[in-house]
Amino acid sequence: MNLSLTEEQMMIQDMAKKFAESELAPVAAELDETQDQTLFLNNLAQLTELGFMGLNIKAEYGGVEAGTVAFSLAITEIARACASTAVTTSVTNMVAEVIQAVGNEEQKQKYLPKICSGEYKAGAFCLTENDAGSDPAGMKTSAVLDGDEYVLNGSKLYITSASFADIFVVWAVTDATARKGKGISCFLVEANTPGITVSKPEEKMGQKASPTNEVNFNNCRIPATAMMGKENKGFGVAVGELAGGRIGIGSLALGIGLAAMDYARAFITERKQFGQALSNFQGLQWKLAERYTDLEAARLLLMQAAYTKEQGLPFGKAASMAKLFAAEKANIACYDALQLMGGAGYIKEYPLERMARDVRITTIYEGTSEIQKIIIARELLSEV
The missing domain is CATH 1.10.540.10 (Acyl-CoA dehydrogenase/oxidase, N-terminal domain)
Structure with a gap:
């Protein structure tokens, strides 16, 4: 490469x-x-x-x-x-x-x-439900064909941008008799369609400016032409697109981690204790060396996953590895950066307090770190 x-x-x-x-x-x-x-x-x-x-x-x-x-x-x-x-x-x-x-x-x-x-x-990506988060195949939202329309009923949770998104991509069960994950279809639903209600934004720990909402579908009628892809084949679409989304979230985590370490690095070169700059102390220098090495490794994993996807090659394992590593290491970077700044890092006047909150969700959304490990292990074992 x-x-x-x-x-x-x-x-x-x-x-x-x-x-x-x-x-x-x-x-x-x-x-x-x-x-x-x-x-x-x-x-x-x-x-x-x-x-x-x-x-x-x-x-x-x-x-x-x-x-x-x-x-x-x-x-x-x-x-x-x-x-x-x-x-x-x-x-x-x-x-x-x-x-x-x-x-x-x-x-x-x-x-x-x-x-x-x-x-x-x-745009909003409506997949997660109350009992179908890490296990999206267990979704309960249904789409029943009635003439030339589908009738949507159900709720989706933790939907990014739902407050102002104009178009939703929605997954729903179209064959309740099919095996788990086999009777799911994918639909394009315009936000102004009657029967859709969006809850107030959730009160979140971080990334507060980006609204996260519950989206409810109550006898929401959409034309049959709103279906994307083949009927009952939508779950594979979700899995594939989540893999691509993991490159985005891993990249996001990397950005937060780099910003945190850059701010802390500048801070310790200026702040003095015991008559010298904090940056002169070997223990703090080692934290810098370790965290920047982690973040550079995350960058390379993300570039490899992105390049592989761009070439049209299978990239699911690479995306999960990149997302897992980048999110976990960015969390460590933010907390170490806050530690480097001492009490100042805990004060809202400085950005580390916000960054430490913003980065936390990156090990959870678009598939938790635990789910990434399952995906990676499954891929590795399938190669044997």
Whole structure:
């Protein structure tokens, strides 16, 4: 694998970095404190204008067609400044990729340009349920065919951007008699469809500016043409797209970890104890060496997974390895960075308090670390 970035990839990375530094970083603490949706949506709109909501979408549908490596680089840079903005960007890209991968031509022509242009503020990925989180095949939301319409009933939990998303990708059981995971289909549901109610945003520990909601479907009627892909074959679509989403979340975790360590590194070169800078103490130097080594290894795993996906090769194991390692090491990096800063790291005046909260969820959503280990082990054993 050639680890050198192309000119386009470097341009996208640089554009994301400049936007994050100039527009996102200055308001990240405010967004965490106030959850100002107007400000948040304005930032998303600017990112959309720059092409960041269709990074891996074909140009004919309004996308940038830059590939998965560029997507990973962009999410990392955005997350360095604002994890809330990064997760919304990542999920909207994932929704667009689902439509591009399994939607028919009419669906792609209708919805992808709206996502890439910003006509749709965001997309939402409706998979998780109360009793179907790490085990999504156990979902209970149903879609029953009635004439030329499907009737949706059920609830989805922890849905990113549901408050303002204009399009939902929804998974529902279409054959209740099928074996677990075999009777599930995938649908495109417009947010203004009668029968949909979205709860108030959850009160979260971190990534507060990005709303997370429960979405309820009560006799929600959608046209039969809203189905994406083949009937009863939707679970495989979910599994495949979650693998791609893991590259996004791993990249997000990497960005938070790098931002935390960069801030702490600068802090210990300025703060003095015992008559000298903290950075002169070997114990703290070793923490820097260990954490930056971890984060560099995470970056390489993410680049390998992104490159493999971009080449059209099987990438599920690589994505799970990258997400597992990046999320776990970023959590350690944030807590070590906070420790390096001592009491100052625990004060909201400094960004480490927010970063430590923001990074925690990365070992949970898009598949917990424990689920990633199961996936990796299953792949390894299947190779024997």
